[in-house]
Amino acid sequence: MRWTVHGERSLYESEWMRLALADVELPDGTRFDHHVLRTPHQAAGAVVYEPKRGVLLLWRHRFITDRWGWEIPAGRIEDGEAAVDAASREVREETGWRPGPLEPLCSFYVASGLCDHHFSAFLAAGAEHEGDPADAFESDRIEWVPLLALRVAMAAGELTDGPGLTALAVALALGKLG
Numbered sequence: 001m002r003w004t005v006h007g008e009r010s011l012y013e014s015e016w017m018r019l020a021l022a023d024v025e026l027p028d029g030t031r032f033d034h035h036v037l038r039t040p041h042q043a044a045g046a047v048v049y050e051p052k053r054g055v056l057l058l059w060r061h062r063f064i065t066d067r068w069g070w071e072i073p074a075g076r077i078e079d080g081e082a083a084v085d086a087a088s089r090e091v092r093e094e095t096g097w098r099p100g101p102l103e104p105l106c107s108f109y110v111a112s113g114l115c116d117h118h119f120s121a122f123l124a125a126g127a128e129h130e131g132d133p134a135d136a137f138e139s140d141r142i143e144w145v146p147l148l149a150l151r152v153a154m155a156a157g158e159l160t161d162g163p164g165l166t167a168l169a170v171a172l173a174l175g176k177l178g
Contacts, residue, residue, distance in 0.1 A: 001027040008036065015040070037115035044087040045074025045163060047171045048099050048124040054146035055168070055177065056095055056127060058139035065160065070145065070153055072164040074119075083107075083120035091124065095142045096133040099124035106170045110162055121167035123176055147178050 006023040013019075018038040025031040048056035057070045073094040077086040084102050091099045102122040110117045133142065145153065150168070159165045171177050 003027070006031075035114070037117070039115060039117040041076045041078070042083070042118040042120070043074055043163065044077050044083040044090065044120040044122065045072045045167060046087040046091050046099055046102060046122045046124045047072055047105060047167050047177075048091060048095075048097065048127050049171070049177050050126045050144070051178070053144035055144070055150055056091070056097060057143060057145050057150075057164075058094060059141045059143065060139040062161070067160050068140075069158050069160040070150075070164070071139075071159070071161045072121075072167055074121075074163060077120075084122055087120070087122045088124075091127065092130065093134040094138045095127075096129060096131050097127035098130050100126040100128075105167055105174075105176070108166060119163040119166075121163065121170070123171060150177075 004025040006025060008020045008022045011019045011021060016039070018040070020036045020038060021033045022036045023031070024034050056073070058073060059068065059070055061068050073091040075086065075090040075094070077083055087102055088099055091097060102124050105121040105123045107118070107120045110119055153159060154165070154168070159168065
């Protein structure tokens with residue numbers, strides 16, 4: 001059933017996000033305020049895979065959750081930039097590797113019950129090392145993780161970033177890895 005939105009008012013705004021209260025009405029007539037997080041910039045990332053090496057991942061700490069975990073290279077899509085170009089740029093900046101040709105993998109809303117943040121994931125067929133990452137502060141280490149180790153890490157809860165975990169799970173489910 002579709003909810004009716006009667007309006008929305010901003011509580012906080014920055015270049016990264018807008019927190020709002022939406023005045024919504026359920027089909028049964030119940031009306032209430034619902035918190036909504038709006039993100040003006042969407043994000044993109046890439047699962048970079050080479051059969052002999054595995055998947056290129058970053059081991060990083062996220063201060064918000066105070067957790068360490070494996071992530072795919074990903075980040076914000078800049079104004080006027082195509083999602084595929086953002087994914088390629090993020091791989092180069094965060095890892096120092098230039099990804100091979102990128103193909104669309106999946107596209108989704110990160111937490112559609114709360115926010116409109118959209119993520120586009122791509123699959124790269126291999127990569128070529130160019131040097132040190134431009135964004136050295138992004139991760140503690142960068143590694144090619146073999147598929148067996150990737151599955152073990154997933155089962156052990158070492159992939160806690162939603163977009164990366166989703167992209168990897170889709171790639172595995174579609175038989176794109178291995």
